[in-house]
Amino acid sequence: MELFQQLIFGFGVALSWQNLLYCLVGVSVGTLIGVLPGIGPLGTIAILLPITFNVAPVGALIMLAGIYYGAQYGGSTTAILVNLPGETSSVVTCIDGYQMARQGRAGPALAIAAIGSFFAGTVGTLLIALFGPPLAEIALQFAAPEYFSLMLMSLVAAAVLAQGDMMKSIAMVALGLLLGIVGRDVNTGFERYSFGITELSDGIGFIVVAVGMFAMGEIISNLGDPEERKVFTAKVTHLFPTWADMKQSIGPILRGTALGSFFGVLPGTGPAIASFSSYMVEKKLAADPSRFGHGAIEGVAGPESANNADAQCKFIPMLTLGLPASGVMALMLGALTIQGIQPGPEVMTLRPDLFWGLVASMWIGNLMLVVLNLPLIGLWVKLLEVPYRLLFPAIMAFSAIGIYSVNNSSFEIYLTALFGVAGFVWGKLGFPPAPLLLGFVLGPMMEENLRRAMLMAKGDPSVFVTRPISLGFIIVTIGILIVMVAPAVKKRRAEITD
């Protein structure tokens, strides 16, 4: 069994004391920011990215991944205890989780959320290990036209499936692509949109864009809409769910995991869509749907499993194809590139330690999260009492130091401020920020592959439809667009995203 050998190899990498430490730091920070509303995994990863430059690539990736899935756990804690979704992925958990807490069943709610998440995380890890290598195998045969069509497909899918206005998402992708090409053209050395500014000839730093939009823009927006935070701390007693609870939750956990894994590999669908669909499915299947909204344990078990499975499976396209399926994955790709690793199917053969080490660390990280979250729940809840007015200056301080440390450049600080303002204004106008980041990261790669494909085909654009794999991607892209403008789907989509 080659798979098991490779997994064992991965555990060997992940169990080194440094990597265990990075994993622990990652999941702790993730839980922390998951608990705290107003700062999400995207902003945190962007802020902490510069610090990981000095860390070995495996350790850096393990830590950043830990922040990401750790945040999913943390988000459910506040959703259940304070009726406040720490992350968007736990919005639906609020509905029944908080009701359970009010009925004095906070303990079982938290426990089932953790158990469901852990199960989903384990399945997600296995799925990556199972499907990663064959996918990479196929992707190794891709040439420039296939890559271009694949990127086009994933950008369109990401924009279409993202929450919010579809047209605005696509516009944001285009804007991101445009921002991505600022600087010296790789092929000809021609300077584009750099206005003679030396700092711009290497392009806009993607940390600048991410921190500006996701940390600063977010803070400006939060300060404009101050939110009453009820500091209600439910006493958590009887942590363990009863046997009846367990029996009721098995089905939802399994179905939630399946749904989450499915949505996970689709580009653009955030964990919120996975958890929302799981909630709807459970409500439909329930013998007595009226219990939902009044503390039904299925309404916690299903969505919490779904969002964690989704978070894990988002790694599959990133690790095997070098394609980011979400904003966080775009950041991970950026982290790899900065570390000098060219993302793509070669990563698995050239750096097996990176792939298998990360996969193994995710399972270890999920185990750590169960331990961190259940017994230490009181500690995390205490953190909720830290007022936002103390929190956001600290976020600003870490952001500033992080950005400055990348190039020791004050110019990038000014540019971040600009993106902060822009991010806030775009948000107000209803433009989702994540598609811009995807376009921004993929922009240079897409241009490169387009030009290479045209060279290959001697200037004949039909190359994209005459090569079968590329044609397949193009057909799917067109299919997605047609389906999405169909009135029935459009209406249904509006219901879900509202």
Next chain:
Amino acid sequence: MRGPSSVLGRLSSVLCPPSSAPVKLPDSKDFWSGVMLIAIGGAAVVIGRDYPFGTALRMGAGFFPLVLGAVLVLFGVYFVVRGLRSSDRIEGGWSLRALVILPLAFVLFGVLMQHAGFVPALFVLVVGSAAAGTEFKLVEVLLLAGLLTVLCVALFIWALGLPYPLFAGS
């Protein structure tokens, strides 16, 4: 659903308002989205118009920017038209204070890093950011700034070894 004629009517009343009536800009979210996209896309096209376009075989550096700029302008036009037909207003509060002070504090950090050193830059950034909020308590903010500065010096300068002078000239 209003017909296209009324869209044109509203567009013309925006572009050339009757001289007696005061100029009234639509406050629709989509309208301003469109204006923004047209501005950015238009700028990209205008600035990039002299970039080498190349041929289909050998695409120049100007191909991608020009196409993207044009796409953005098209999106912009779409949103302007949509904005004139709907009245989807911009929601939520605008904290002008945060919008101005927060970026300003950041810029100040950049300037002070160059001329005054890590400690003053960070201290000013924390106090400045805090001033962007609605609840500003001086003693608390000074304490927070002091604490964060000490923490960051310990973490970033001593532990991680970032090569910045604590005070410039020292």
